[in-house]
Amino acid sequence: MPLQNVSISHHVSFILLGVPGLEEFYVYIGLVFFVAYVISLMGNFTLLFIIKIEQSLHEPMYLFLCMLSSIDLVLSSSTIPKMISILWFNSQEIYYEACLTQMFFVHSFATMESSILLAMAFDRYLAICIPLRYTSLLTKQLVVYIGLGFLGRAVGAVLPLPILFKRLTLCKENIIHHAFCDHMAVVKLSCSDTTMNSLYGLVVALFIVALDLMLIILSYALILSAVFKLSTKESRLKALSTCASHICAILVFYVTVVLSSVVQRFGRNVPIYIHVLLASVYLILPPLINPIIYGVKTKQIQNRVMKLFVFKNREKVNDLGSSY
Template sequence: MPGANSSNQLPTHFILLGFPGLERSYYYIAFIFTIVYVTSVIGNFTLLFIIKVDRSLHEPMYFLLCMLSAIDLVLFNSTTPKMLGILWFGIHEIYFEACLTQMFFLHTFTVMESALLLAMSFDRYIAICQPLRYNSILTKMLITNIGLLAIGRALALTVPLPFLMKRLPFCSTNVIHHSYCEHMAVVRLACTDTTFNSIYGLVVAMVIVVLDLSLIILSYVLILLAVFRLDSTEARYKALSTCASHICAILSLYVPVVLSSVVYRLGKDVPIYIHILLANVYLMLPPLINPIVYGLRTKQIRNRIKSIIKVDFMCFLRVHAEEIAIKTMQVPKWDQSQ
């Protein structure tokens, strides 16, 4: 096996194929993914900056949004740079330890993102069903504990993954048919029984998709029951509109995950690059969608962005006017007469 260590049958490196079957379209895919990557980085950092500097946004919902943006930044930075390296420069090799590290960050922060979306649904439930008790229930201490609980649960579920991977022998091939080190894509390369690894990976996935999504759906059932008890249509619309951004965030994560899982299990004749593209979409879509949706739909954030753009534009005009004035004063008199 290329790149294998004969003493413990662990490879020194893996080969990430990228998107088998789409090699001729790599530059087009790379261009699109690069635009998405840059936009996501700028959007999430802008969101974090605005919430940090604007004290009026120092509320539970925005603290949870900060956590979500930070998770998104780590999540897609754990896979996207390497994927772009494959697409732009053909750098397919990844060291075994780097592959395990990527796998750990990928799955840890996916679990954390799911937990944050669940916490944000709880936030929306309190805001609509218990509005008078909102600030007394969602205190800074509770938000901190929610964040710590999300981290603790994610670590408890994903820390075993690298250790379970290191106990497997890899003695046939080191070629991963994927663009990043996804757990099951690496497990399939082992030349031994991998039932335990597969079951453990399935349990982690079930915790994310089934448990968290079920609780989110339950919270929205309670929200809808409370909304329909409101007297006026305007009050109902206003209550539901406060949930729109969160619903978009939920859909951007869970729809690609569920679709990818369904296609993987039922679409036996679907080309492998379709599976890989879907797997990349559910990692890259939330970091792209969340800042845009929350920036456009949240009035405080939207107004803050407008004020920043306005101030920057006025500063640019002032500096430009000063430069013109200085150049005009330096023009010789005989030039002015002409």
């Protein structure tokens, strides 16, 4: 029902449409989201468990990986269950407080993911370019401080988004043409001046996510420069192989984020369901792909997973043997 000149307050609830234009495929889209969510939960929890129990993985690189997995779990869990409930059970209503909370979690943890990818690039730079001072420079205490600093930066940068939203006035239908409470999708509900909201969202994107990406590119330029100075081909390949997982994680995250942002801001003629699907991909794909990437590319993690499965299989065999 249209809301004419209604101040946005905690009494308002919104309607999330899901993926407008693809209603006949909601069951199948929901199934894809559900499978991706289950795999991402299993993968990230397995990664966290293995890093915790394996002492040889208590190094800065894997501590940053723990942070990345934790961020992915929060990012996916704050959005995908609601998206599935919309697609499967038509549970479209979301209360004002829940919508703002979801908006905050989505954008703050996406910002944190960008920051941790930058920290991991810094880790690889030190390991390859200054290997003799790596352990003395990047201590576990410094890793904790870096993580807390990036957490504070993300919260401080994103917190104004819901605060700025509260000053707006609703004068359109309370229907969000999206599957979750994305900042720009919610701001479009207002007919008051949203220039400040749009500008601040753009500033956060440019001066945090874009800046992180530029610093990552700079880190890898220095890494490549150092790698190509190595004497043998084998040593160059070995150095580059330590960066392979991180490069894949960077591409998965930034390609989806940049593509979604560009289409959202400039793709006025692009169908709404494309906007929604692209925005959903950058929430679903990194949590799904990152554990697989690091599981496949990291021998220590592979070996520990194999040990766990071998141990469980032996237990089953022993149990069967004892039953006879």
